[in-house]
Amino acid sequence: MQERLKELQTEALEKISTAADLKELNDIRVSYLGKKGPITEVLKGMGKLSAEERPKMGALANEVRDSIAAGIEEKQKHLEEAAVQEKLAAEKIDVTLPGRPVKTGNHHPLTRIIEEIEDLFIGMGYTVAEGPEVEKDYYNFEALNLPKGHPARDMQDSFYITEEILLRTHTSPVQARTMEKHEGKGPVKIICPGKVYRRDNDDATHSHQFMQIEGLVVDENIRMTDLKGTLEVFAKKMFGEDREIRLRPSFFPFTEPSVEMDISCKICGGKGCSVCKGTGWIEILGAGMVHPNVLEMAGFDSKKYTGFAFGMGPERIAMLKYGVDDIRHFYTNDVRFLKQFSIHE
């Protein structure tokens, strides 16, 4: 009896090991461990055994049964795993095919420049002020120390709507309006971006509509060195830490003293090249100390308050920063141009 059980065990384990699939394995389970299986048959002969041998034989039978069951289980795991492997192998894809595109657009390059400048100055305590694009002659000129008949009005030929109303030629009227709102009390710290308009024929370097961004600080004890320091921070953040700046005296009716700011040419490193016209410097913006007439007209006591203002053209900055060679690109909105500005360095 004992031998028969051992024999069955060997035979079953043999069959298990050669089973090719789950069905065959199941047949083995049924044939060996089922109620009508050979082990049960063998155990039916237990009655003939002595009371002493009976439990021993019982234990042996269980042992055989367990070992077969364990063999089946192990084999089953094996077969299942193989089946999964096979399925996965069949599911293989070509990962080099293109993915389903996620459509995205991006900021216009001018918005990109403007937001960058806004954020830079917001970080220095400025707020963003906006104003109308159609302005009164008063805010566009007179409040900025450009009375009627002033020769500098020639410098910015304008689109008039009536004698007193025109398309603003710069964003400076926003400064005048903001100062007026402050009713003679500082500090004023604003940055003013927006569209402006001048009577220019559109060509590679001129546009009848363009952007401007100006800054204004009015407070007690604002010094020209503050202007220089502020512009230096701006230039380095915008164009790179290695850039030098220089201030050159200039003239604007609304500032006195007035300056223009140049940054050192990145291309030639200051030695002079075609981009900087051989000077090693590139003109970036105009600035100055707010003219006392402008302060007074906006209701500030020019004895007590001083201020500085600066203004620049985002188009020019974008052209320098990205090497754009024609200002008209900003307004034709050719998508092959626009989508080049999706990358964030």
Place this chain on the structure above:
Amino acid sequence: MFVSYKWLQEYVDLSGVTPVELAEKITKSGIEVEGVEVLNEGIKGVVVGHVLEREQHPNADKLNKCLVDTGTGEPVQIICGAANVDKGQKVAVATVGAVLPGNFKIKRAKLRGEESNGMICSLQELGIESKLIAKEYSEGIYVFPNDVEVGQDAIEQLNRDDQVLELGLTPNRSDCLSMLGVAYEVAAILGREVKLPEPQVETSSEKASDYIDVQVEAKEDNPLYVAKVVKNVIVAPSPVWLQARLMSAGIRPHNNVVDITNYILLEYGQPLHAFDYDRLGSKQILVRKACDGEVIVTLDDAKRELTSDHLLITNGTEPIALAGVMGGANSEVQPDTKNVLIESAYFKGATVRKASKDHGLRSEASARFEKGVDPNRVRAAAERAVQLLAQYAGGEVLEGSVEADALQVEPAVVSVTLEKINRVLGTELSMKEVEDIFARLQFETNTDNDTITVTVPTRRGDITIEEDLIEEVGRLFGYDNLASTLPIGSSTPGHLTQYQNKRRLVRRYLEGAGLFQAVTYSLTNEAKAAQYALEERKPVQLAMPMSEDRSLLRLSIVPQLLEVLKYNSARQIDSLAVYETGAVFLSNGEEELPEEREHLAGAVTGLWHSHPWQGEKKPVDFYAVKGILEGLFDKLGLSDKAEFRQAQKDGMHPGRTAEVLLSGESVGFVGQIHPTVEKELDLKETYAFELSLKAILEEEVSPLQYEAIPRFPSITRDIALVVDKGTAAGALEGIIKEAGGKLLKDVHVFDLYEGERMEPGKKSIAFSLKYFDPERTLTDEDVTKAHDNVLDAVKEKAGAVLRG
């Protein structure tokens, strides 16, 4: 202003400072030098030659065979094509081996069988612009005066061994429209002296006042008029050096008399006029305003009709010059002119500007009057002119001048404290340093404790207030020497307004949704200005547009975006999505500023989604664009307030357009562009929207508040309703929401069937309804009650039947 380096040396010692270094110094302290031109750049080997013989070239009608002595002792044969070449002339010869501008190398050559050993040059060939060359040499070679020595460097003889600085003058620095003004500036920069010309004139015994009388009626426009008379001049070409200086400044030489007046204009900044005394027709100068309709023939032979705004120089009756702008043809200096009257006057800038503008005559002279000449140079300039006329035109200067003088000249006296200078500049200058700067500028100063009082010379009319003095100190101290600081004092929080923040969010959202930001022009044409406007208003019109295409301010952005799509589509990009945020302009009538309303517009054309290798290709449709807007409203917390209503709009597809409402107010539209418009623009199916961004961003939004995560399960019931084809899903949804009561949390369409299995004229819309109570688990009964309400309502209000 063009400044000859050699000429400038006459007034300031420039030793040790090269033209380029000087340019840099001038730029850094206030006047931008826009360029330095080397006049003899690229020229080598041009000498003065003497034409010994000239004869016709044997084989060419238009060529001359010349024998030329170039000072080498051995005359050479040169073939010359100029018609004006002749025996005995002193000419500029580019010898064999010479180089002319444009790297043109002179070689020995054979011209029609005759040897040519060099080239006789015209001034053009020596790099001078045609418009600057005196008429007699403009068509041929240049001929030197006879006293020039053969073999000399011709460029030196022409005074072209020079460099010219081009100053870009800002309007305040018109003082530098003269060599003397530039000299003062350069002297201040270099800390050197200014040497002024000191004209000394021998006068004849006759008095100018015996020859002319001067009266000024319009004293306000002409407060000072100085007349001088020079007799027996010989009109001839000016000396070479004088012609050269005029040319270096961009003025064409004519004859000695005219050239001398131009020379004074450049030297003193004072425009002069020379009249032919014998052609005046009287012994009188009367300055008065013109009568309306009066006519003058100016020396360009143009008949000009005048108004009472214009100032005239007359001979007592007839006009002889338009003051400060142009002389009359009747009194012009001619080759046979003998006696000359020199006018040096102070004309009011505005008067000259008006006349030069009205007649389109802007000249070197009018430009200087417009900006204001130095009143203290009027007499000196006249004195200098007659000196030169005596010297270079052989004239006899009559004694004295005849003047009409009502000019009050007070130099500006401006004070500033040292404290203020240092406070504005952020410097720590001492009074001594400040005094030194003004001394360099040759401004008289007077110091009293902390206050310095400056008497500003009349040549610097731009300095009137203390800030002007501060600027002078700053620029001559040097902005390079300023420290860099940041403002101190009360700190201010930097931030965007809520509106600005939301606008940025809108942009980023739309870009994330696949739209590119465009920026287009605000000015447009009549056809586009009001097309797709949200509100019917007259567009704002420019008084003097540059073109019809940019004559009105836009009332909507969509037409501009369609233009962008058209532009791209013409370049093979026929699938594109763009948006723009920007102002539109609503007129408030002539006298008022228009209302500027910020709009948001978008336009989408062609394929919305394309992933070809997996067979996905979806053109844009209404629901793609509507979905973008719904997503936007969701982001802005406005989903509950937004509503889309079937609408009609000009230029839009009549069946595929919705009005967009916010809290019941119309804020814009979305829909398909009308197919005829699409066809006109050559676009594929295109959808667009335009909304009042202002209305959307200013709409009140309830503050963000946490809502408890549901603890109890919800119950969902689906219903399919059969309704008339014309019934809007939105309307049904509205009915369901209203009838569902508090427990109904969500309703959405999940199926639409309009196929064959429906009765004609009917469709089936399936909704999924979610019921939920935050306080407890709902029972079937609760839901059934609410749901029955819904079913009753849709049946009653929309005739909806449950689909079996």
